[in-house]
Amino acid sequence: xxxxxxxxxxxxxxxxxxxxxxxxxxxxxxxxxxxxxxxxxxxxxxxxxxxxxxxxxxxxxxxxxxxxxxxxxxxxxxxxxxxxxxxxxxxxxxxxxxxxxxxxxxxxxxxxxxxxxxxxxxxxxxxxxxxxxxxxxxxxxxx
Amino acid sequence: xxxxxxxxxxxxxxxxxxxxxxxxxxxxxxxxxxxxxxxxxxxxxxxxxxxxxxxxxxxxxxxxxxxxxxxxxxxxxxxxxxxxxxxxxxxxxxxxxxxxxxxxxxxxxxxxxxxxxxxxxxxxxxxxxxxxxxxxxxxxxxx
Numbered sequence: 180x181x182x183x184x185x186x187x188x189x190x191x192x193x194x195x196x197x198x199x200x201x202x203x204x205x206x207x208x209x210x211x212x213x214x215x216x217x218x219x220x221x222x223x224x225x226x227x228x229x230x231x232x233x234x235x236x237x238x239x240x241x242x243x244x245x246x247x248x249x250x251x252x253x254x255x256x257x258x259x260x261x262x263x264x265x266x267x268x269x270x271x272x273x274x275x276x277x278x279x280x281x282x283x284x285x286x287x288x289x290x291x292x293x294x295x296x297x298x299x300x301x302x303x304x305x306x307x308x309x310x311x312x313x314x315x316x317x318x319x320x321x322x
Numbered sequence: 323x324x325x326x327x328x329x330x331x332x333x334x335x336x337x338x339x340x341x342x343x344x345x346x347x348x349x350x351x352x353x354x355x356x357x358x359x360x361x362x363x364x365x366x367x368x369x370x371x372x373x374x375x376x377x378x379x380x381x382x383x384x385x386x387x388x389x390x391x392x393x394x395x396x397x398x399x400x401x402x403x404x405x406x407x408x409x410x411x412x413x414x415x416x417x418x419x420x421x422x423x424x425x426x427x428x429x430x431x432x433x434x435x436x437x438x439x440x441x442x443x444x445x446x447x448x449x450x451x452x453x454x455x456x457x458x459x460x461x462x463x464x465x
Contacts, residue, residue, distance in 0.1 A: 218399045220410045220430075227450045228410065228428050230399055256361045256373055258434065258443045262403035265432050265444055267363045267371065285371050287363075287430050287446040289408050291401065300401045301408055303430045305448030307370045 187212075187296020190264035194252065194288060197299060201239075204247035210236055214291050214298035222303045224284050249273040252286070254311070264290040264297070269311045270304065283311035330355075330439020333407035337395065337431060340442060344382075347390035353379055357434050357441035365446045367427050392416040395429070397454070407433040407440070412454045413447065426454035 187193055193212055200209035213219050213232065221235040222228045223242075229235050242248065251271040258265045270284040289301040330336055336355055343352035356362050356375065364378040365371045366385075372378050385391065394414040401408045413427040432444040 214401075216401060218401050220399055222410075222428055222430075222448065222450070225449070225451065227426075227452070227455060228412075230410075256363055258357075258359060258361050258432070260403070260405035260434055263406040263408075265406075267365075267373075267444060267446070269371075283370075285365055285446070287365075287432075287444055289401075289430075289432065291403055301410060301430055303410070303428070303446050303448070305365065305446070306368070307365070308368065309370065312370060 187298065190257075190259075190266065190290040190297045193290055193297045193299060194266060197288070197302075198250050198252060202247045202249050204243035206236065206240055206243055209239055212299050214293055214300045215295075216291075216300060219299070220301045220303070222305070224304045224306045262292045266290070271311070281310075282306050282308055330441065333400075333402075333409065333433040333440045336433055336440045336442060337409060340431070340445075341393050341395060345390045345392050347386035349379065349383055349386055352382055355442050357436055357443045358438075359434075359443060362442070363444045363446070365448070367447045367449045405435045409433070414454070424453075425449050425451055 186196055197209065197212050200212065213235065217231060219232065219235065220228055220230055221238065223238060229238055252268045253271055255266055255268040266288045268286055270286050272284060284304055285307050286302065286304040288299065290297045291300045329339055340352065340355050343355065356378065360374060362375065362378065363371055363373055364381065366381060372381055395411040396414055398409055398411040409431045411429055413429050415427060427447055428450055429445065429447040431442065433440045434443045
C-alpha cells in the first residue's frame, strides 16, 4: 500500500496530514494518524486533557460539527531521535477576516516511529497572550 | 561520577530532579537537567514559548526570585521509545492554604536519552479550567 506508506513516511508527512484532516473536518483520516497506544494524549487550547482514542475522537467530532479549522503551522522547532520526533510550533489559525493578534496558540506534537509509520502520540496545544512573536532563534526549517 | 549517572539514569529520575530543583529554587541544578541542544523549548503556563538555554534560564531565574515552587506531579501518562520518553501529567502546585480548584496545570515533559543520560528537551505547561479531574483511564503508574 504505497499510499499509506508515503502518508506516514516522516513526522513531517504525518503532521501535514494532521492539519490537512483538521482543515477538511475528516474525522476518520485524523484518527488514523494517531498511534495505536492506550496513552495517547490530546489537549485542546484552554481545555482539560483527553487520554485514549475514544475521548480524543469524540472531541474532534464535536469540533468538526462547526466545520474544518484552517491551521497553518509556523516557526517549527524539532528535536529528533531515531524513533521519535518532537515538534513545537505556532498554530496560525485562520478566522476569516479576524486577525488573531490578542493571543496565539502553541502546540507540541510528538510522533513515534511505529511499524505502521510515524504516528501521533501527543498533541498539546495551549494559548499564549499577544500576537505570535517573530522567532529569532535558529529554526529547524533552516537546517 | 556515579552521582551524576544515577541522577540521569531514567526519565523518572530526571523528572524528579526537575521538580526538586524547582522546589529548592536551584537554578544551576535545574539547568543541568536540560539537553545540550539548540532546540530545547520551555512554555510556562499562559506564557509565550522560550527556545534555547539562555531564554529558559532567564525565565526560571525570574521565577526563583520569589522562591521555590512546590509542584507535585500526578496522574502521569507515559509513552516510551528506546531513546525518548514523553510524560504528560497534572502539576499539583502548592499555594499554602489556597486550594487551586478554579484551574489546574497540565504539563508535557519530553526526555531524550543522551550520552550524558536522560535530559529534558521540552517542558510545555498550560492552564486548564476547573479542578484537576480524577483520572479514570489506565495510568502508567499502574503498569
